[in-house]
Amino acid sequence: MALWGRSSYRLLNWRACRSIRKYCSASSNAPDLTKNRYNVKRGNYAELSPDDLATFEGIVGKNRILIDATEVESYNIDFLKSVRGYSRVVLKPKTTQEVSEILKYCNKRKIAVCPQGGNTGLVGGSVPVFDEIVLSMQAMNKIEAIDGVSGIVVCQAGSILEQLEEKVHEQGLCMPLDLGAKGSCHIGGNVSTNAGGLRLLRYGNLHGSVLGVEVVKADGTILDLMSNFKKDNTGYHLKHLFIGSEGTLGIVTKVAIFCPAASKAINLAFLGLENYENVMKTFLMAKQQLGEILSSCEMIDAESLECSTKPFNHPSPIADYPFYMLIETSGSRVEHDEEKLHDFLNCAMDSGIVLDGTTTNDSKKMKDIWFLRERIAPGIIQDGFCFKYDISLPLKQFYDIIPAVKKRVGRLATRVCGYGHIGDSNLHLNVSCPEFTQEIYKLLEPFVYEFTSDLKGSISAEHGIGFLKPSYLKYSKSPEALDLMREMKAVLDPNGILNPYKVLPRNS
């Protein structure tokens, strides 16, 4: 095994990247307006009047309504600079009651609303398409309770994931989810998009971890679906309607979430491999030998790694290989975990499926390795524009799509690369180019979705549907399921004011 030898990487965190990005977007580098680029027709919603603005100001007060065009602009553009709306107003409620009053008024007036968390979504779900008012949850960031014994955290939807992680850690707990955008993303946004991330392999998805939610319906009704217990079989399990429906059925204002005990021992291995087949073999071996302490299993191809090393001047701790894996263990006993990991790595090296690697349990070094994985997303957009696909595929054919797409787009792409949560069969396929063009767009879509659908995969494993994918939903959902989705929308938001143009297929 290679030793961990390099040090003093210059660290730029996601938040810092985001600030730079926002600045760029808002000035020179803003994308076309969504309505033009994607040729969408505005729904029959009311236009904002001075009376409306006065009413909103009456609800949230002067300090929590933004109407200055420069201030509003960053709320109109998504993280990937792929979509851009032209909302004129951002509201920042502080209480559920305020959210309720805003929605009640909007519903009556048929004013469209775009709820927004940390605006870190990757499918254009979190920014307006036209002039929807932006309902930012930034000011609803109160952590109401952390119970170290039961492991239950109750907090407002605007709480930032990383801050929650820090707070629950003080009580010996950890959040059941972790993702690259943790420094900005909101727990309410995580819940609304059923965010997956790096720990899903170990702690399962949010449908399992979220114990309760408080939601405001389109008509302003406050739905108390909170629970402080892991087991609650009292009637329909309504909270799940709001987990993953991306703010189109209601706005999540509060969350109760079960946090597992923080692990006493965490180890991280960063490995170099020759080909995808060995990546798969290594995952299966890790699953077998690490068993209950395996907490993350990530794959990164060489071109992906370059995105997180070069732009951030952050070298890899091992030499260059076609593939890399990041394997994390979390457990309750240092010596047991180290023995398991050591035996697994020996076995993997001896059998020749892993060529090189480094392991560490030093928290700073682990953070550095994690940055290699987490900075791929912010790094790749430095190429200009990035088409992102987030698909579930069978393990055996997991990487086949990369060479297929490379062949298809040829020189039009700056980069075609793949990384992701191989432990959960979830691949992030990224195609970067200097700027968005219809030519490359049409080569990629629906090709990627058809390829995925042919393998019976999911066209959106964790990013959701948002604005960018509704027309491709049919590749993963049956017509009957789509009908039922429309029925749910009609019941919960009959005027269609909540996050319009998102999730549900248009022209239907």
Add this chain to the structure above:
Amino acid sequence: MALWGRSSYRLLNWRACRSIRKYCSASSNAPDLTKNRYNVKRGNYAELSPDDLATFEGIVGKNRILIDATEVESYNIDFLKSVRGYSRVVLKPKTTQEVSEILKYCNKRKIAVCPQGGNTGLVGGSVPVFDEIVLSMQAMNKIEAIDGVSGIVVCQAGSILEQLEEKVHEQGLCMPLDLGAKGSCHIGGNVSTNAGGLRLLRYGNLHGSVLGVEVVKADGTILDLMSNFKKDNTGYHLKHLFIGSEGTLGIVTKVAIFCPAASKAINLAFLGLENYENVMKTFLMAKQQLGEILSSCEMIDAESLECSTKPFNHPSPIADYPFYMLIETSGSRVEHDEEKLHDFLNCAMDSGIVLDGTTTNDSKKMKDIWFLRERIAPGIIQDGFCFKYDISLPLKQFYDIIPAVKKRVGRLATRVCGYGHIGDSNLHLNVSCPEFTQEIYKLLEPFVYEFTSDLKGSISAEHGIGFLKPSYLKYSKSPEALDLMREMKAVLDPNGILNPYKVLPRNS
């Protein structure tokens, strides 16, 4: 520690108990008709005509329609002998298409339908209240696929849990749930009731484990919500509407479920303790010291244990104590797990919170210890009649309800006892008596629910609502949530033919 010394317990499995019970129920010991005991009014459903029977026979064939009164009787009575309907016909479809045809016809004719799995439910949800036709899933028991690599099992809804466990075990997997009724209960029933059970502590609930379902709607529409992936964020997460809605929104016909790898090392400890406070302390210590290998943590009080020892002539492996705990570990490495368990038990014994105990990793002996837990439910009904409550309560006040109920019912009860999944804050409170009387019933209800609600607990942790609890739903669900439940029912089953009189509060 006491050594495991006794042997050759006479084993009577749950299936055997159930056969005896069914025989008794159907002859001398049948309960009053539900409509009389609970004074319910029949809904405005069609009465069965000879034409209807001919149509049904046309769909399922002669061999899968029961109309003989003796044959039908056991389908009319629940496991606890607490409810009894008077259906005249049982249909046993073999395919989803047959279920679809039956429902399409019933929906048109407004014939009420009671879907039935293994009929092991404890809240009267699985038998007719009046003359609803019984749609038994017994014949839909095909296991379609088990993928040892991905851990995904696809099977028809009538597959019996224990048989699934055996089959997946051959592929190195285990089912993510386990419960006392495993020898009879169906996976479709488990999903429809969001069954909890003995492994929830480790593997989470079914909202997390179930990857996909196929459901037939009341109008016969087949909804394909199947998925073979742990991550699938394509639109609304509709499957959750059918997990835990007890067959009132649709009939689950197929299930895809994620099975974790079977543990290489399983250890079981059976402990004796002085009081509840020490039970709680032991759980918290186990959680801390056993960490990721803790797979079950059960509490049994002395009176509960008596129900599983005496009637089955099955002695306890340790001396008598006021409380017992059953702690299971499952992990990937024998020596690591044994060391963790050994250290934990030493610590618990040294500190005096555990008085006595025995541990084993011998599969026959573990089975014997598990019988002590699993046979409480079939054992207690030997007292005559049993009121069963299944509540989630905060750990600190977890056992307070037992002395409170004892005091309240006094000599009217044969036994007031408590056991359950302390690891998930889930208590089973049981009150047995020679027979059902209005006097004891009125002392217990709504008292138990009010007590639970005052502690912000859940009035049904895992058993569901069924027929027996709809009027108490208000103690755990807000009026707005109840309204939304009604709206969901109206969308999915506008004629109300699916499992009527269940889950939703009556007179509303």
